[in-house]
Amino acid sequence: MSDNGSIYYCRPVFRPPSEAHSLLIQLTEGCTFKCDFCMSNLRKEFKVRDIKKVKQDLDAARTQYGPSVSRIFFLDGNAMVTPAEKLIEVTKYANDLFPNLERCGVYAHSKDIIKKTDEQLRALSEAGLKIAYIGFESGYNKLLQQVHKHAVKEDHIKASKKLFEADITLSATLINGLGGANHPELSRKHAIESADLVNKICPDDDRTWYIAFLSLMVPPGTEIFKQKQQGEFKEMPSDQILKELKTFIEHINFQNKNAHCVFRSNHASNYLPIKGVLEQDKKKILDVIEYGLTHRETLRPEGYRGL
Numbered sequence: 001m002s003d004n005g006s007i008y009y010c011r012p013v014f015r016p017p018s019e020a021h022s023l024l025i026q027l028t029e030g031c032t033f034k035c036d037f038c039m040s041n042l043r044k045e046f047k048v049r050d051i052k053k054v055k056q057d058l059d060a061a062r063t064q065y066g067p068s069v070s071r072i073f074f075l076d077g078n079a080m081v082t083p084a085e086k087l088i089e090v091t092k093y094a095n096d097l098f099p100n101l102e103r104c105g106v107y108a109h110s111k112d113i114i115k116k117t118d119e120q121l122r123a124l125s126e127a128g129l130k131i132a133y134i135g136f137e138s139g140y141n142k143l144l145q146q147v148h149k150h151a152v153k154e155d156h157i158k159a160s161k162k163l164f165e166a167d168i169t170l171s172a173t174l175i176n177g178l179g180g181a182n183h184p185e186l187s188r189k190h191a192i193e194s195a196d197l198v199n200k201i202c203p204d205d206d207r208t209w210y211i212a213f214l215s216l217m218v219p220p221g222t223e224i225f226k227q228k229q230q231g232e233f234k235e236m237p238s239d240q241i242l243k244e245l246k247t248f249i250e251h252i253n254f255q256n257k258n259a260h261c262v263f264r265s266n267h268a269s270n271y272l273p274i275k276g277v278l279e280q281d282k283k284k285i286l287d288v289i290e291y292g293l294t295h296r297e298t299l300r301p302e303g304y305r306g307l
């Protein structure tokens with residue numbers, strides 16, 4: 001809490017679009033990683049905040065918004081890195097303050113999840129941490145290494161399975177155009193390996209989980225921005241982006257035909273809004289992509305894209 005009794009934020013803050021109406025609570029600041037494309041940790045030194053202060057922010061929110069808060073998102077870039085006992089403590093505290101709380105959520109790097117034991121993840125889930133947002137970015141290890149993700153496909157698989165096992169909902173993002181323009185083989189491998197990653201994590205029940213594609217933006221200050229300025233990186237044009245997405249969708253093939261994977265590519269960074277359930281809506285999604293490829297005037301104009 002700030003000295004004036006208001007809720008503390010270390011700005012700018014980033015949260016998933018689906019947490020737009022959630023109470024945002026600053027648990028960590030910055031991120032322990034530094035991926036080439038991401039601006040989450042620019043100008044922020046990483047820290048886990050003092051838990052006493054986080055609790056004071058929750059108290060302030062209770063005074064400000066009353067008891068009816070239903071969703072909380074713990075900021076910042078990878079709040080899942082917070083030691084398990086602290087994360088459990090604030091989650092329990094939030095549940096005591098807000099009796100109608102349906103879920104707490106965090107951003108998580110796959111390695112943050114892998115480092116937690118199954119018992120810790122189960123305890124987190126029981127305390128009320130019910131959704132984790134992982135940035136897969138790709139299933140292609142060469143590309144993951146290139147952008148300094150510090151995780152490989154096998155880490156993403158392991159982390160996802162641990163979340164499912166603990167009954168924490170998975171919401172994962174991948175990035176269209178991550179390898180840049182004029183690398184057709186890299187783009188194809190990115191699409192196919194990403195589809196293979198998603199196929200491999202598909203649970204064998206009908207729970208809901210989420211996969212979303214964003215399209216690469218090149219924010220000032222990031223490593224990829226510097227590469228672009230030096231002529232080492234060129235952004236992928238919209239037609240190549242859509243073809244890459246098409247290859248991804250074509251290669252989705254779940255063994256579990258009752259899977260309920262909500263697929264979205266309707267973020268502000270995307271050229272074409274797409275929504276569906278994989279893999280039952282595969283044909284519908286491919287038709288939308290084909291329409292976008294043949295009706296370029298329907299694509300979101302470059303200047304309207306954002307993060």
Ligand SMILES: C[S@@+](CC[C@H](N)C(=O)[O-])C[C@H]1O[C@@H](n2cnc3c(N)ncnc32)[C@H](O)[C@@H]1O
Binds near residue numbers: 077135
């Ligand atoms: C704030 S990050 C948090 C994710 C989490 N820390 C992790 O790495 O697993 C949220 C996601 O936004 C997406 N993102 C970040 N920068 C982006 C960019 N420049 N262009 C497109 N998507 C981006 C990535 O998918 C990233 O994982």
Ligand code: SF4
Binds near residue numbers: 031040
């Ligand atoms: S993508 Fe995630 S792990 Fe990478 S720098 Fe951004 S917040 Fe950190």
